[in-house]
Every structure is written in structure tokens, then in C-alpha cells.
Amino acid sequence: MNQEDKLKILKDILLKDEHEYALSIEHKLKKLEDLINKQNNLSKHIDPILEEKLDEFIKEMPKTLGPTITETLKAEIKNSQDAVVEALYPIMGKMIKKYIQKEIQILSENINKKVNNSFSFESLFRKFKSKKTGVSEADLILQEQLKPKIEQIMVIESGSGIIVSEYSKTQNLDQDTVAGMLTAIKSFAEDAFTTEAQNLEYIEYENYHIHLQNFSNYYIAVAVSGAFTATFRSRLEDKLLDFAQNIINKTDLNNSDTFSTKLKAYFENENI
Amino acid sequence: MKISKKIVLIGHFGVGKSSLIRRFVENTFSEDYKVTIGVHVLKKEITIPKTNDDITLVIWDLEGNDDITNTRPSYLIGTSGFLYVFDMTRPTTYENLEFDLNYIKERYPNIPMKIIGNKKDLVTNDFIKQNKDVFGRFVDFYTSAKSGKNVEEVFYNLAQTLLKEAKK
Numbered sequence: 007m008n009q010e011d012k013l014k015i016l017k018d019i020l021l022k023d024e025h026e027y028a029l030s031i032e033h034k035l036k037k038l039e040d041l042i043n044k045q046n047n048l049s050k051h052i053d054p055i056l057e058e059k060l061d062e063f064i065k066e067m068p069k070t071l072g073p074t075i076t077e078t079l080k081a082e083i084k085n086s087q088d089a090v091v092e093a094l095y096p097i098m099g100k101m102i103k104k105y106i107q108k109e110i111q112i113l114s115e116n117i118n119k120k121v122n123n124s125f126s127f128e129s130l131f132r133k134f135k136s137k138k139t140g141v142s143e144a145d146l147i148l149q150e151q152l153k154p155k156i157e158q159i160m161v162i163e164s165g166s167g168i169i170v171s172e173y174s175k176t177q178n179l180d181q182d183t184v185a186g187m188l189t190a191i192k193s194f195a196e197d198a199f200t201t202e203a204q205n206l207e208y209i210e211y212e213n214y215h216i217h218l219q220n221f222s223n224y225y226i227a228v229a230v231s232g233a234f235t236a237t238f239r240s241r242l243e244d245k246l247l248d249f250a251q252n253i254i255n256k257t258d259l260n261n262s263d264t265f266s267t268k269l270k271a272y273f274e275n276e277n278i
Numbered sequence: 279m280k281i282s283k284k285i286v287l288i289g290h291f292g293v294g295k296s297s298l299i300r301r302f303v304e305n306t307f308s309e310d311y312k313v314t315i316g317v318h319v320l321k322k323e324i325t326i327p328k329t330n331d332d333i334t335l336v337i338w339d340l341e342g343n344d345d346i347t348n349t350r351p352s353y354l355i356g357t358s359g360f361l362y363v364f365d366m367t368r369p370t371t372y373e374n375l376e377f378d379l380n381y382i383k384e385r386y387p388n389i390p391m392k393i394i395g396n397k398k399d400l401v402t403n404d405f406i407k408q409n410k411d412v413f414g415r416f417v418d419f420y421t422s423a424k425s426g427k428n429v430e431e432v433f434y435n436l437a438q439t440l441l442k443e444a445k446k
Contacts, residue, residue, distance in 0.1 A: 166284040166356025167319070168336060182282065186319030186336050193352035194316060262280060 117147050154232040156242075157214065159273055160185055161265065163224050165193075170224055171265035173273055188227055192218065219246040223259060226250075249273075282334040283440045284356055285433075288349060288382070289363035290371040291342030294396040297423035298363065299339050302433050307424050314341045317353055326438055333437050344370075346378040351385075358443075359436045360391035366401045366413075366420070375416055390439045394432060398422040 018025075041047050083090050123129055136143045158174035160181060167189030172181050188209075195206040205225075209216040215234035219226045219242075226246055230238075249272050258265045287295040296314050300306055303322045318339040325332050338357075343349050360382060364372040372395075382391060395406075395413055399422040406413055406420065413420075419435075421428040 163356060165352075166336075166358070167338075168282045168284055168356070180321070182321040182334060182336050183319055186284075186321070186338065190317040190319060190338070190353065193350070193355070197350055197352045 113148075113151055116151055117144070120147050120150070152233045154215075154230050154234050154238045156228060156273065157231050158229040159269060160188075160227045161224055161269065162189060162227060163259075164220075164222075165189070169262075170259055171262050171269050173266065173269045185227070188216070188218075192225070217242060219243060219250075221250055280334065281332070281441070281444060282336055283358040283437070283444075284336050284338060285359045285361060285436060286338045286340060286354060286357045287361045287363055288340055288346070289342060290344050290365070290368075293342065293363045293365040293368075293371050294423045295342065295361075295363050296339050298361075298394070298396060298421060298429055298432070299337055301423045301426055301429045303337070305426070307426075314339055316341055322433075324434065324437060326434065326441065329438075329441070331441050333441055335433060335437060346374075346381050354386065357386065357389055358440050360386070360389060361394060361432065361436065362391060363394045363396050365397050366395045366405075367397050372412060375412060379416065390436065390443065392418045392432060392436050394418065395420045396423060398427055399424050 041051070120129065120132075132143055132146050135141075136146055157176075158179065159172065160169055161171040162168070162185045163170055167186040169181050169185040191209065192206045196204060205218070205220040207218050207220070209218070213231055215230045217228045217230060217234075217239065219228070226249075228242060228246070230242075249269075253268050253272055254265060258268065287299065289295055291313065292311060296312070296318070297307060299320055300308070303320050319336065320339065321334055321336045323332065323334045338353060340349065340353055362379065362382070364375065366372075375393075379391070379393065382389075393416045395417045398420040419428050419432045421432060423429060
């Protein structure tokens with residue numbers, strides 16, 4: 007063994023740890039190099055993290071970006087009102103036009119039906135009326151189309167809003183809830199005007215006019231469609247007063263079945 | 279013959295009146311708090327199991343009021359039964375309980391009333407025991423609109439009382 011060999015052995019003994027450490031670093035570096043170089047390997051590790059972050063971002067987006075987007079849109083609409091109107095006008099116009107066309111079509115069909123049915127008693131009467139009054143038959147038909155029509159009558163206990171009796175040709179409302187809400191609205195309105203003892207007598211809701219006739223223990227709500235004229239209102243009031251005074255009595259209020267029978271009999275074929 | 283009765287729920291803001299009604303009528307619950315403005319009317323038809331009697335409860339959900347004297351009297355006319363609701367987690371909603379109950383009893387002496395401690399899911403039985411001076415004296419039912427605990431019982435109990443009154 008020469009000097010050089012002895013030195014090599016000594017070197018190996020003294021630098022054993024450093025050598026192992028250098029080897030492990032080299033190994034790790036190689037692994038990292040492989041990971042970076044091979045795209046598949048890299049995406050395998052990064053994709054789940056990205057997906058998780060993306061999901062989180064989508065979930066949080068309404069909260070984080072929502073207010074900003076809303077504000078931006080609001081500001082944009084406010085600053086460019088003309089542009090918005092320009093964009094919406096054709097759409098709205100088309101919708102309104104379509105609706106009017108449909109309504110006119112229905113009206114026209116109804117008028118045609120009436121004109122074609124020229125041998126009915128109703129038609130003869132109209133012809134006679136037209137000649138007598140000088141109003142054209144077409145105008146009379148149009149007037150008939152707009153004629154007010156009673157859709158529903160509800161007799162409601164004052165205060166409690168409990169329905170005593172109801173009559174309608176087509177039942178499509180939850181009477182108990184409607185009666186309760188009508189009473190609540192009535193109570194609120196009457197409470198708000200405390201200067202005099204006043205009653206709420208009329209509510210307008212879209213195409214319906216709700217006439218409220220007040221009595222001491224109950225009130226009658228009549229939902230009317232069509233043209234609710236002052237003449238019709240006056241006639242309706244007379245009818246309701248007549249019904250209250252001459253048709254029903256106090257005991258009927260406690261018997262909803264009897265009340266309903268009388269209400270139906272009185273208003274079923276009633277032309278006001 | 280159909281029997282309908284008006285029930286009114288009163289109490290402070292946010293005690294859970296609307297939630298109790300929604301749980302009873304629709305069997306639903308929402309954590310989102312929507313304040314009641316004015317009044318909201320709902321109804322439920324029920325049958326009392328023991329007697330087989332049918333009754334329609336027309337339930338008036340009044341807007342909450344921290345001062346009972348500010349409640350609109352016109353909303354209370356014609357009421358057949360009251361449900362006074364307070365929130366067990368908020369002392370301000372029951373610190374004037376005695377005054378509030380007396381206020382109603384004086385003005386509507388013969389109308390049945392049930393007192394409800396709501397939000398039972400948020401308090402422990404020990405908490406109820408600790409506050410027995412207030413709760414024990416007045417409360418008829420501890421309810422939770424969230425879990426549904428005792429909600430049906432409250433309305434059925436009041437309905438039974440109302441039917442008994444109607445038969446007298």
C-alpha cells in the first residue's frame with residue numbers, strides 16, 4: 007500500500023457523510039428534473055391543486071365579484087340610459103304589439119260571433135236599440151264587450167276577516183286568505199285615517215276592481231272585471247243594500263250554508 | 279258546518295313568529311330572516327284527532343313590535359286566540375313579558391292565549407331551569423321552528439281550546 011492508497015482510505019473515512027449527503031442531493035435533483043421535464047408527471051401533481059383553487063374561486067365568485075359586477079352594471083345603465091332604451095325598445099315594443107294584437111283578435115272574434123249570430127233575440131234587441139238611439143250596432147257590441155262583470159262576491163266578517171259566505175262562477179282564489187288580507191288592508195287604511203270614521207270602499211288590482219260595501223258586522227267584497235263605471239257602482243250598491251235589507255237576516259250570518267244559498271240565488275243570474 | 283277561527287301571533291321583532299307559522303303551514307324553515315311588514319295572513323285546515331272536529335285556522339302574522347302598546351288594535355279585532363311568542367335567547371324579548379300579557383288580557387279578557395318560548399334549539403335545559411322564575415310562571419310551550427319541536431302541538435292545543443269555546 008503506497009502513500010496514495012493510504013490517503014484515499016483516509017479520505018473515504020473522513021468524508022463519508024459528506025459523500026452520502028452529496029449523493030442524496032444529486033438523487034433529489036434528478037427526481038425534480040424528471041418531474042419538471044415530464045409534463046405528465048408535473049400536471050399529475052399540480053392539476054388537483056389548481057382544480058381545488060378553481061372550485062373555490064367559482065364558489066366564492068358571487069360573493070367576491072357579485073357586488074362589483076352589480077355596481078358596474080348599475081353605473082353602466084345609469085350612464086348609458088339612451089343605449090339601454092335603444093336596446094330594450096324593440097323587445098318591449100314587440101311584446102306590447104303582440105299582446106295588443108292578441109287582445110284585438112279576441113275582441114274581433116267576439117264581435118264577429120255576435121254579428122254572425124244575427125237571428126238571436128240579443129241581436130234583434132241590439133238592432134232595435136241601435137235604430138232607436140242612433141248609436142251604431144258596432145259601438146253597442148263594443149260596449150257589451152267592456153261591460154262590467156261580477157267575478158266573485160265575498161261576505162266577510164268585520165274585524166276577524168273570517169269569510170261568512172262566497173259566490174263565484176270560477177273558483178280560483180284561496181278565499182280565506184284573500185278575505186283575511188282584504189280585512190288587514192281595510193283595517194290598516196281605516197286606522198291610518200283616524201280623523202273621521204271612514205271606511206275603505208274600493209281597491210283596484212290589475213284588471214279587477216274590488217268594491218267594498220260596509221255593514222255593521224260584516225262587509226261585502228265584490229270583484230269586478232271590465233269597465234267599473236259610476237253608474238255600475240251605483241247599481242251595484244243598490245243591489246247589495248237590497249240583498250242585505252231584504253234577503254238575509256241576522257241568523258244567516260251564523261249559518262254560512264244558508265247565507266251562501268241566498269247569495270248564489272240572488273246573484274247567479276243577476277245583470278246589473 | 280265549517281268552523282273558521284282567527285289566530286293572531288304577537289311578539290317582538292325577530293322572535294320567530296313567521297318561522298313558526300311557516301313550519302306549521304308549510305313544514306319548512308329558512309335561516310334567512312325576512313322582516314314582516316304590516317301583516318301576513320295564512321290559513322291551515324286541521325282535524326283534531328281525538329274528536330275528529332275540523333277547523334280552519336286563519337293565522338295573522340303581525341309585524342314584530344318591541345312595544346306592545348304600539349300594536350295596531352284594528353288587527354286584533356275579532357281574534358279568537360292569541361299566540362304570544364318570545365325568543366329565549368334574547369332577554370329583551372321577554373323582560374316585559376308580564377306587562378305585555380296583562381296588556382292583552384285587559385283588552386281581550388276572554389280570548390285564549392298561549393305563551394311560547396321559541397328557539398329552544400339554541401338553549402339548554404339548564405338555561406330554562408336557571409330562568410324558571412320567568413319561564414316557569416308564564417310559558418305554555420317551548421318550541422323550535424327550526425327543528426319543528428312542539429310547533430304542531432301549540433296550534434293544535436289552541437285549536438282544541440277554540441273548539442271547546444265554540445261548543446259552549
